[in-house]
Amino acid sequence: MELLERERELAELEAALAAAADGAGEVVFVHGEAGIGKTSVVRAFRRRLTGRARAFLGACDDLLSPRTLGPLRDAAPKDGPLAAALAGGDRDAVYDAVLDLLAAEASPAVLVVEDVHWADEPTLDVLRHVGRRIADLPAMLVLTYRDDELGPDHPLRPVLGALPRSRRLPLTGLSRGAVATLAGGTTATSAALYRLTGGNPFFVTEAVAAGPDAVPATVVDAVLARVRGLPPDALAALEQLAVVPSGAGLPLARALLGDLSVLAPAERAGILEVHPGAVTFRHELARRAVEGSLPATRRMALHAAVLRALLTDDEPDLARVVHHAAGAGDDAALAEYAPAAARQAAVAGAHRQAAALYEQALRTALPDAERAALLEDLAWTHFHGNDRPGAVRAGTEAVALREQLGDPAALGQALSTLALQQWAALQIDDGLRSVDRAVASLRPGGDSFALAFALTYRAVILVNLDREREGLEAVDEALALGGRLGLAPLRPTGLIYRGRARWQLGDAGGREDVLAGTALAEELGRLDDVVMGHTNLASLLWRYARYAELEEVLEVNRRQTDVTEHTTHDRVVRSFGARLTALRGNWAEADAELRWGLDDVEGGGMVARQALPTLAQIAVRQGSAEAPELLATAWANAESARTLPAMVATAVAEAEQAWLTGQDSLADHARALLARTEGPGRERERGELLRWLHRLGDPVAPFPGCPEEYAAGLRRDWRAAAAAWERIGAPYERALELTASGEAAPTLEGLAVLDALGARPAAALVRARLRGMGVHRVPRGPQQATRENPAGLTDRQLEILRLVAAGRTNPEIAATLVLSVRTVDHHVSAVLQKLGVASRRDAARALAALEVHR
Structure with missing residues (x-):
């Protein structure tokens, strides 16, 4: 069929190629719904590249769990450096090899990766890595995806956001005229076809190819109408290939079919395409239509044939093996290959992929000890992937199996794993009981890895609950035990949490422990511990207002989580970045980032203790109707998490709401928390509580060690307080101090800042104050294009x-x-x-x- 109405897209691709030829590479995203013609546009462009550029093609697969780095394996020249790097499994070597491939020769290079909405996380990491550097390469990266398959949490979305300067080529449906051209009629005679297809080129071409007698009701009908006309042997071959997502390589196709000439009728009918490296359906929708039409018994038999063919390879692609083993209902193969495939994915940082593969293995009949071990691995995978309920379920089931097996060491380790998952899910008492039970049951057995593991994670939980001294006792014992036994893998976590406990208690030397633990984790290649180090360091730097250092950690964390999937830690660290954004007055951006960072569980979950208080504070400052609900949710979350920083942050927002609304009882939590913020390490929390209670008229005063920005306000030295907040870069706090001056000029200056920020409640109070001061010309504030909407939108x-x-x-x-x-x-x-x-x-x-x- 003729390629219609895609001249603009081809011109954009040509422009990107010209830029690449000049050494200024670009990323081009070609996107749209299934069947809209993404592949057709890319193929038309590739046909133009002959003699002008080097082209490399890869595609992502719609497997139960995608092949790790599958499209790069497709694109890599045989026996070249990239193929060697992929075989070696060294992530950094793969990154370097891809960049070297694109920059290798004088002619520009074009790397095409189709269907990246199905990409595994390691592939997305490579694409992000290359995309950020392609501006300095004589190359272009062409990526196609279905935008109608991207939910809010789809892993492709961060890649799209990380490459904002790329070219975006959204494909839309064809016009009525183009549909008429494809149908060989007029806009009037093809009206029904246009209504049926919505101008989707694939739907149109399939319906036209089905014949002129009737327009099929669905694309499935269109595909099957063409398939039924094939000879029996061609139909059988087509059905065999239909269970292989994204196409079969020629070796696999020959192993399944023998003589490929049997495919000629399907190829002539436009259903299949045969390339030098693979046999593919012309469109994935056609493959799905054929596969979906097969009886279950036939489909299982076809999957079994593919599985047998794959297993003849010395090093089979484990993700494909698992997909076809599941399709064949072959539990033995699943039990044998799914665990290895899952661990392979986890090592590559693909935690969602790993979880899917662990689930496949666990559906089979396994010995209880092996099942328990897989469940513990699954619990950690869910933890890193931010699936709290899944982590607790897996950990609970593992403990139940370990109890039946009667191995105290294995049970203790399973209990410790479960304890952290319970704490993360805000099941605090359950988590403490689990880890205390683990330690108590393991001590009689003497020194062991399981006891060191249990003590380490007991410390993790206690320090997160602000029980630092108990946490220090546990972690010091764990580090000493690990030293005696030579347990290097546990040492990074121990150092990180010893450092955090020390610094939370006011010992700034704890920072060196955190840095040492993170550095050791990097040296040992323990990526989970590396990101945990970043998370703890970000928390401490925020607590002590070391914002420049915090920004450095945010950048380091961004680079790390760009190449691995650690959703839990990433969301926590980004929440601190959003809180910094809010402090600087960029409330809309902070609001959006904080909402993204919330856990997708009732009440907000573990991550929400960092996000909810600031989200509520922004709502309070904007006078949003959502503020009371957010304050209540934030307090309930902080109380459930039993973490003092979250309680203080929420109590501060409540006290501010009390000041703005005159509802003094809203400050009761702030008053109750004062006693808990005495002592070293809590100076900023105490100072902030006191400053808001001072605004409410409570008889409070600064204390030794009170940060100057708070102490000056408590002394009623508005100039010093405003100057301190200006140095920090906090416009709202500075404005409040200016408006507390009792003088018209600084009060008017502060009011202008509040108006610019959209701080309507505070601005209203200040206007009333100015009128009380006798200022006759009080600014009315910015003219609103619309009155405040009841939904509380910014x-x-x-x-x-x-x-x-x-x-x-x-x-x-x-x-x-x-x-x-x-x-x-x-x-x-x-x-x-x-x-x-x-x-x-x-x-x-x-x-x-x-x-x-x-």
Whole structure:
């Protein structure tokens, strides 16, 4: 079929190629719904490359668990450096080899990776790594994906956000005229076809190829109508290939079919395409249509044939083996290969992939000891992937099996694993009971890895619960025990948490322990511990207002989590970054980032103790109708987590709400927490509580060691306090001190800052204060384009809602507002949450209702 209405996209690709030829490489995203013609555009472009550029092609697979680095294995020249790096499994070597391949010769290089919405995490990491460096290469990276398959938490979204300057080529449906051209008729005679297909090129071509007598009701009907016309042997071969996602390499195809000439009728019919390296369906939708039409028994037999063929290879692709073993119902093969495939994925940092593979293995009949070990591994995989309920379920089941098996050491380690998962899920008492039981049961057995493991994670839990002295006792014992037994793998966690406990108690020397533990983790290649070190360091730097150092940690963490999947730690660290953004007055951006960082569980979960208090504080400062609910949720979360920093942060926001609204009882939590913030390590928390209680009229005063920005305010030295906040870079706090001066000029200056920030409640109080001071010309404030909406949306969120209602996609909104796609994703998610709707269409309806009420 003719390629219609894609001239603009091909011109954009040509422009990117010209830039690459000049040494200024680009990333080009070609995206749209399934069947919209992404592959056709890329193939048309590739045909133009002959003699002009070196082309490398890879594709991602729709497997139960994608092949690790599968598209790069497809694209790598045989026996070249990239193939060697992939075989060696060295991640850094793969990164270097891809970059070297793209820069190797004088002619530009074009790396095409199709269907990246199915990519495994390591592949996404490589693409992100290359995309950030391609501007200095004579190369272009062409990536295709289905944007209708990208949910809010899809792993491709961070990649899109990390490459904001790339070219985006969204493909839309064909016009009525183009559909008529493909159908060989007029817009009138093809009207029914246009309505049926919506202009989707694949749907159109399949319907046209099915014949002129009738328009099939579905694409499946269109595909099967063509398939039924094939000779029996060709149909059988087609069905065999239909169970192989994304195509079969020629060796596999020959192993399955023998003589490939049997495929000629399907190839002539436009159903299959045969390339030098593989046999593929012309479109994945066609493959799915054929596969879905098969009886279950036939489909299982075909999967079994593929499995047998794959296992003839000395080093089979384990992800493919597991996919076909599952399809064949071959539990023995699943039990043999799924655990190794899962561990392979976990080592590569692909935790979602690993979880899916562990689940496959656990569906089979395994010895109890092996099942328990897999469940413990699955619990940790869920932990890193931010699946709290899944982690607790897996850990609980592992403990039950270990209890039946009667091995005290194995049971103790399983209990310790479960304890951390319970703590992370805010099941605090259960977690403490589990880890205390582990330690008590292991001590009679003397020194062991299991006892050191249990003591280490007891310390982790205790330090997170602000029980630092108990935590220090446990971690010191664990480190000493580990030293006697030579247990290097446990030492990084021990050092990190000893350092955190010391620093939380006011001993700044603890910072060196945290850094030493993180460095040792890097040396040992323990990536989980590396990101844990970043998380703890970020927490401590925030506590002590060391913001420049915090920004350095944020950048280091970003680079690390770009190449691994550690969602839990990443969300915690980014929450501290968002809190810093809020401190600097960028409330809309902070709000969006904090909402993204929340755990997807009732009440917010573990990560929410960092996000919810600041999210509530932003709502308070903006006068959002959401503020009371957010304050209540934040307090309930902090209380459940039993963590004093989260309680203090929430109590501070409550005290601010009390000051703004006159509801003094809202400050009761702040008053109750004062006694708990006495002593070293709590100076900033205590100072902030006292400053808000001072504003409420409580008889409070500064204390020795009180940070100057708080102490000056408590002394009523507004100039010193405002100057201190200006040095920190906190405009809202500075404005509040200016407006407390009792003088017109600084109060008016502070009011202007509050208006600029959108701090409407505080600005209203200040206007009343100015009038009480006898100032006759009080500024009315910025003219609002619209009155406050009852949904409590920020100005930025309202702007984005209008674009959503206009039918704009997130990438289009990002381009319009000069934001990253990820930031827009977060804003859209926040808007839907505030409106209480689940879809963009419902959001548009909600906007119409809001406009009616203005």
